[in-house]
Amino acid sequence: MPDPIKVRVGREPRIRQGDIFRDVEFVESVIEEEGIIRVARIIFPFVVVLTQDCDLAQDFKARYGRKIKPSNQDKFLISVLVAPLYNVDHVCQGEHLSELDIQMATVPRTGGLGSSLLQNKRPRYHYLEFSHEVPLPNSIVDFKHHFSVTVEYLKRVKQDDFVCNIAPVYREDLGQRFASFLSRIGLPEKKSGDS
Amino acid sequence: MKKKGHDDGPFDRDYVADVQTSTAPPSAKSEDMLEIQENLYGVAKPRRVVLRGKIIREE
Numbered sequence: 001m002p003d004p005i006k007v008r009v010g011r012e013p014r015i016r017q018g019d020i021f022r023d024v025e026f027v028e029s030v031i032e033e034e035g036i037i038r039v040a041r042i043i044f045p046f047v048v049v050l051t052q053d054c055d056l057a058q059d060f061k062a063r064y065g066r067k068i069k070p071s072n073q074d075k076f077l078i079s080v081l082v083a084p085l086y087n088v089d090h091v092c093q094g095e096h097l098s099e100l101d102i103q104m105a106t107v108p109r110t111g112g113l114g115s116s117l118l119q120n121k122r123p124r125y126h127y128l129e130f131s132h133e134v135p136l137p138n139s140i141v142d143f144k145h146h147f148s149v150t151v152e153y154l155k156r157v158k159q160d161d162f163v164c165n166i167a168p169v170y171r172e173d174l175g176q177r178f179a180s181f182l183s184r185i186g187l188p189e190k191k192s193g194d195s
Numbered sequence: 196m197k198k199k200g201h202d203d204g205p206f207d208r209d210y211v212a213d214v215q216t217s218t219a220p221p222s223a224k225s226e227d228m229l230e231i232q233e234n235l236y237g238v239a240k241p242r243r244v245v246l247r248g249k250i251i252r253e254e
Contacts, residue, residue: 029244039246045239090240099242179219 002119004131006167013078014060015072015154017053017175018166020136022046022081024157026147042100046085048141049154050164050178051077061153079148083178088118088127123181126174134164141174143181 007020024047028040049056055077062075070184090096091112094106108114118127126141167176 035250037248037250041244042241043244044241084241087239096240099240
């Protein structure tokens with residue numbers, strides 16, 4: 001089992017890679033029908049920012065920098081990539097999305113599957129163990145569930161909903177495993193009769 | 196010390212200065228803290244919220 005990761009609890013003005021936010025909204029659908037609009041949102045208890053930190057730094061300087069304003073918006077980001085954190089106990093029970101009526105696979109803690117999950121040997125998942133100073137349960141990041149939110153949205157909620165920032169090198173470990181997950185190459189399955 | 200409003204991103208030499216050391220094993224979590232985590236965060240799962248409203252078109 002890995003040791004608890006280190007985090008920074010100081011709040012900085014800008015969004016950083018590795019920032020963890022609570023109660024982040026994802027707009028699932030917007031349907032307009034006969035003058036009535038229906039907006040469905042999923043509220044994720046916790047998400048972690050995965051976008052490259054230098055891109056976030058450049059975006060912040062371009063938007064809010066106090067020095068010379070750039071002549072264009074070339075460095076502006078359209079959105080920020082985040083991925084949800086799920087309580088590891090809920091994940092093992094396959095119940096972490098139960099309130100969305102989604103049943104997930106169970107992962108017995110004992111045995112090969114559970115141990116590979118907690119040792120970060122499964123490309124889809126990233127286990128984060130937090131120390132007692134951090135108000136977060138030990139969690140699993142599910143890279144397959146990544147989504148995007150706008151920079152302005154995160155900036156707006158940072159004051160109230162920022163939890164902590166994953167410290168280097170734990171942050172780089174997370175970012176590199178996410179990049180590796182996204183760059184997987186799906187090879188064709190071998191059909192019967194193939195030599 | 197960093198100047199107010201100044202941010203050099205990951206390459207700032209002070210970047211790791213405020214890292215919190217947290218090497219306590221999970222078993223060292225106090226009962227109070229475990230209870231707080233359970234109450235505030237332990238049971239939280241993603242949930243769906245639906246809003247409906249009348250559209251007012253702006254001219």
